[in-house]
Amino acid sequence: MSLFLHLAWRNLWRNARRSSITLAAIAFAVLMVALQDGLQEGTYTANIKAAIRLSSGYLQIQHPAYHNKPALRHSIAYSDELRRKVDSVDAVVAYAPRIYADGLLSFGDQSMGALIVGVDVQREPLVSDYHKKIRDGRFPAEDKPFEIVVGQTLLQNLGAKIGDSLVVLAQGFDGYLGNLFFTIVGTTKTGSEDLDRMSVFMPLAGAQELLGMWGRCSVLAIELPRLNDIPETKRALTAALSENQLAVLAWDEVLASLKQLIEFDQISSEIQMLLLVLVVAFGILNTILMSISERYQEFGIMLSIGMSNSRLVAIIALEVVMLAILGIFIGDLLALGLNSYFSVNPIELGGEMMELYEEYGFLPMLKSSVEPSIFIKASVECLVFTLLAALFPLWKVYKLEPLKGIRYT
Amino acid sequence: MEIIRTVDVERTYEDKGVPVHAVNGVNLIVEQGEFSVLAGASGSGKTTLLNVIGALDVPTRGEVFLHGEALSQKAGNELSAIRLTKIGFVFQAYNLIPVLSALENVSFPMVLQGVAASERRERAMAILDELDLAGLAHKRPGAMSGGQQQRVAVARAIVTNPALVLADEPTANLDSVTGHKLLDMMLRLNEEKKITFVFASHDEKVIARAKRLVTMRDGQIINDELRDGVFT
Numbered sequence: 001m002s003l004f005l006h007l008a009w010r011n012l013w014r015n016a017r018r019s020s021i022t023l024a025a026i027a028f029a030v031l032m033v034a035l036q037d038g039l040q041e042g043t044y045t046a047n048i049k050a051a052i053r054l055s056s057g058y059l060q061i062q063h064p065a066y067h068n069k070p071a072l073r074h075s076i077a078y079s080d081e082l083r084r085k086v087d088s089v090d091a092v093v094a095y096a097p098r099i100y101a102d103g104l105l106s107f108g109d110q111s112m113g114a115l116i117v118g119v120d121v122q123r124e125p126l127v128s129d130y131h132k133k134i135r136d137g138r139f140p141a142e143d144k145p146f147e148i149v150v151g152q153t154l155l156q157n158l159g160a161k162i163g164d165s166l167v168v169l170a171q172g173f174d175g176y177l178g179n180l181f182f183t184i185v186g187t188t189k190t191g192s193e194d195l196d197r198m199s200v201f202m203p204l205a206g207a208q209e210l211l212g213m214w215g216r217c218s219v220l221a222i223e224l225p226r227l228n229d230i231p232e233t234k235r236a237l238t239a240a241l242s243e244n245q246l247a248v249l250a251w252d253e254v255l256a257s258l259k260q261l262i263e264f265d266q267i268s269s270e271i272q273m274l275l276l277v278l279v280v281a282f283g284i285l286n287t288i289l290m291s292i293s294e295r296y297q298e299f300g301i302m303l304s305i306g307m308s309n310s311r312l313v314a315i316i317a318l319e320v321v322m323l324a325i326l327g328i329f330i331g332d333l334l335a336l337g338l339n340s341y342f343s344v345n346p347i348e349l350g351g352e353m354m355e356l357y358e359e360y361g362f363l364p365m366l367k368s369s370v371e372p373s374i375f376i377k378a379s380v381e382c383l384v385f386t387l388l389a390a391l392f393p394l395w396k397v398y399k400l401e402p403l404k405g406i407r408y409t
Numbered sequence: 410m411e412i413i414r415t416v417d418v419e420r421t422y423e424d425k426g427v428p429v430h431a432v433n434g435v436n437l438i439v440e441q442g443e444f445s446v447l448a449g450a451s452g453s454g455k456t457t458l459l460n461v462i463g464a465l466d467v468p469t470r471g472e473v474f475l476h477g478e479a480l481s482q483k484a485g486n487e488l489s490a491i492r493l494t495k496i497g498f499v500f501q502a503y504n505l506i507p508v509l510s511a512l513e514n515v516s517f518p519m520v521l522q523g524v525a526a527s528e529r530r531e532r533a534m535a536i537l538d539e540l541d542l543a544g545l546a547h548k549r550p551g552a553m554s555g556g557q558q559q560r561v562a563v564a565r566a567i568v569t570n571p572a573l574v575l576a577d578e579p580t581a582n583l584d585s586v587t588g589h590k591l592l593d594m595m596l597r598l599n600e601e602k603k604i605t606f607v608f609a610s611h612d613e614k615v616i617a618r619a620k621r622l623v624t625m626r627d628g629q630i631i632n633d634e635l636r637d638g639v640f641t
């Protein structure tokens with residue numbers, strides 16, 4: 001057996017140039033696939049985490065009808081029982097009740113529509129990054145229910161400034177129109193143009209007062225340690241809340257359009273990579289065919305002295321596998337280097353790319369990832385394609401007759 | 410003892426729709442210990458007959474018996490096994506696997522037979538020694554002369570103790586002195602170890618050494634004579 005190994009190994013280096021080209025092609029394919037997947041994985045994860053921290057949370061507990069019709073009557077009771085049940089689930093790091101409602105801001109003779117976000121001033125920072133998005137001023141104080149933070153564009157449009165008071169009008173839980181004075185204590189710059197143009201943040205108590213929602217909230221946003229904890233925790237929460245007529249939604253259900261965007265992007269680049277690997281595979285097919293047809297004479301000798309075709313096929317397959325493994329190893333190594341670099345040093349996008357990304361609500365950057373699954377997928381994909389490329393040449397060897405190669409006259 | 414018997418063997422090739430009767434009705438018996446040469450002009454069918462005898466080619470009609478067994482009944486892998494165990498081949502040139510040393514080349518058939526590594530090495534070394542080729546053991550074919558390569562090929566052909574060795578124009582690419590040296594070696598193996606050789610050759614040196622000369626023309630045997638009356 002070891003002689004066959006030697007034979008295969010030495011055969012590889014007989015035409016070192018060709019083997020190197022094949023090696024480089026395989027390594028290149030692995031590198032491209034792993035880099036592409038790494039950048040996607042890293043960028044998606046960064047965006048998903050940003051979206052989670054900016055709006056959905058990892059999981060949300062809602063009224064079953066809320067997702068399709070987010071009205072106040074589809075709010076939920078923020079009860080001790082609910083808190084106890086959520087607390088009983090291990091992976092839950094923190095949770096925060098939120099109220100979402102449509103309202104009207106009135107300042108001087110200006111009025112503008114706004115998205116009211118009522119947050120638990122103490123709990124919210126454990127779940128979202130709203131408190132970090134304060135541009136001027138501060139977040140509302142816990143014991144001041146009628147302080148409000150206004151998105152910076154919205155504030156400009158109103159012509160108001162920090163310290164001013166404004167009136168917030170909204171239709172409450174019971175249908176009556178509520179209106180209350182709030183004092184502007186800060187402005188946000190979230191990075192999301194929509195949020196900055198539309199939203200105001202106020203303490204939960206203020207929102208409950210305004211909307212007649214005492215003891216209630218629209219959703220409960222839940223923080224988890226990692227994205228991978230989502231499916232398991234969602235199951236556990238659903239089980240814990242089975243008697244409560246509540247729905248547990250993951251971020252990708254709450255933000256279904258982001259999920260769709262990612263999936264679409266994934267599919268299109270998957271196709272691109274598949275085409276690239278296919279092209280490389282054809283190149284490999286060619287070099288294998290060449291290296292085989294050059295050796296018909298010695299294959300003929302081997303078959304003549306009693307080697308079976310299947311054994312000859314095994315040797316050639318061994319050559320291909322050695323080359324593939326070596327190429328994959330090199331490709332993975334290069335990809336690991338680049339992916340590590342770009343996971344620590346994201347590429348900041350500027351100009352048109354930046355605008356395009358922001359238009360789709362993406363962070364304007366490319367970040368990579370060194371998740372092992374990325375390298376495994378790239379390796380397996382390229383190994384499979386290399387072996388597929390070898391099938392036809394191997395079949396030719398399997399059908400080779402000894403005399404085909406030995407003809408002198 | 411009879412090793413080979415061909416009965417009405419024909420081998421017809423199709424050449425652009427025109428049938429070529431490369432071997433056209435050959436009845437030949439090869440006995441143990443022979444040192445026979447198939448002679449004849451180029452294109453007379455020597456190589457084709459040798460290949461049919463060696464289970465490398467399949468007759469269009471007729472039958473080849475090896476040790477009394479009909480080859481036509483054998484499947485492809487059985488023919489491989491027969492070539493591996495019963496027949497040694499020496500071709501005109503480039504017999505050796507380029508990336509393997511002489512020792513490894515001679516070991517190769519034993520690897521295919523599943524002989525243990527230590528025994529392989531021992532037997533291969535012994536043969537190389539016996540044929541004065543020990544100095545080449547670790548050289549690759551590229552570092553050997555044509556004559557050396559042919560002699561290593563003979564070593565490989567006999568290392569499995571085959572029933573017969575088939576050699577197709579083994580001297581064609583060698584100069585006269587080297588050719589004689591190769592033939593000396595084969596003749597010695599024939600006489601000392603009773604190894605059976607069948608050559609296909611139109612080389613005068615080979616023909617001059619033949620103990621039995623089978624002359625072919627147009628795919629048929631036109632003359633079959635024993636020389637010196639040496640064998641029984």
Ligand SMILES: Nc1ncnc2c1ncn2[C@@H]1O[C@H](COP(=O)(O)OP(=O)(O)O)[C@@H](O)[C@H]1O
Pocket residue numbers: 409422423424429430431449450451452453454455456457458609
């Ligand atoms: N594979 C083949 N296809 C077509 N014709 C062949 C083939 N092999 C041999 N022949 C023809 O068969 C005849 C005998 O060839 P061959 O056995 O090689 O003769 P020799 O070895 O005596 O020179 C020649 O006419 C040759 O052209």
Ligand SMILES: [Mg+2]
Pocket residue numbers: 409455456457577578609
């Ligand atoms: Mg010939």
